[in-house]
Amino acid sequence: MDVTPGAAQASPEPRFARPRRRGRTALLITGAAVLGVVAGTCAGYQVQAGRAPEPLPPLSQPVLPQATGPAPEPLSAGQDRKVRAEGDLRKLLLKKPAGAKEADWLSGSDGWMELGVYAGTFTEPADKFSSLVSDEFRRAAVVGWEVGNSYSVEIRLVQFRHEDSLAAVDSVANLQDWAERDSGVESWNIPGTGEGMGYVHPRPDNRPGYEPLYTAEAHAWRGDIAMEIWIYGDRRIARKTVMDLAQRQMERL
Numbered sequence: 001m002d003v004t005p006g007a008a009q010a011s012p013e014p015r016f017a018r019p020r021r022r023g024r025t026a027l028l029i030t031g032a033a034v035l036g037v038v039a040g041t042c043a044g045y046q047v048q049a050g051r052a053p054e055p056l057p058p059l060s061q062p063v064l065p066q067a068t069g070p071a072p073e074p075l076s077a078g079q080d081r082k083v084r085a086e087g088d089l090r091k092l093l094l095k096k097p098a099g100a101k102e103a104d105w106l107s108g109s110d111g112w113m114e115l116g117v118y119a120g121t122f123t124e125p126a127d128k129f130s131s132l133v134s135d136e137f138r139r140a141a142v143v144g145w146e147v148g149n150s151y152s153v154e155i156r157l158v159q160f161r162h163e164d165s166l167a168a169v170d171s172v173a174n175l176q177d178w179a180e181r182d183s184g185v186e187s188w189n190i191p192g193t194g195e196g197m198g199y200v201h202p203r204p205d206n207r208p209g210y211e212p213l214y215t216a217e218a219h220a221w222r223g224d225i226a227m228e229i230w231i232y233g234d235r236r237i238a239r240k241t242v243m244d245l246a247q248r249q250m251e252r253l
Contacts, residue, residue: 089225090143092225093143102146103146103154106143111143112139112140115132115133116129135171136167137160142155150234151234152231152232153229157225157253158226169221171226172227180199182203184203193220196218198243200216200236214234215231216237217242218243223253229242
């Protein structure tokens with residue numbers, strides 16, 4: 001059979017052998033065999049019913065050792081991460097270093113970022129807003145400062161409710177994915193954070209009408225809180241600068 005190249009070939013229909021019609025003798029033999037099995041089964045039940053019930057074997061349960069001594073002291077508020085995360089989120093942020101100037105773009109925020117403001121920091125604010133609602137965005141705290149004319153720093157702590165999904169993990173993974181799309185980016189693992197990463201972009205952002213802008217960033221999570229660090233400057237950001245900030249900020253969580 002000729003088949004046109006590229007044309008889909010239908011699978012052949014399965015063929016089954018037609019069963020033979022059984023004779024009267026075969027039916028009688030089969031019926032007798034079935035009756036014999038039924039009779040044997042009934043006799044077996046009658047024998048079992050006439051016997052006295054046998055006692056069940058004793059249950060064997062190992063005796064577990066009981067804890068002795070005084071109970072351990074409860075964790076203090078400073079040691080219990082959950083207590084810290086439920087308090088004032090702004091208190092977990094790093095403090096502005098001495099000699100640095102408070103970032104003017106944060107004036108009037110009182111250290112908080114509303115949902116709409118946070119969504120507005122992304123290239124598609126409307127889509128991000130809807131995504132944050134679905135991800136059970138709870139609140140976000142922010143701090144920022146400027147170090148002379150060298151660079152500026154912004155640190156965000158974004159907290160999610162974590163009732164239906166691990167949104168803090170997803171948020172960090174998404175931002176890390178975007179950072180790693182820069183083929184020249186340099187990256188390092190943030191010690192003690194599992195999959196937390198710090199990034200330095202060695203090439204500046206050269207947008208028309210603006211001075212060249214160098215960037216560095218760090219993203220990690222702990223519990224239901226995602227940490228974001230953004231650093232901008234007119235010269236390449238040092239690895240030590242972003243990694244030191246990331247480690248010290250994560251230690252507060």
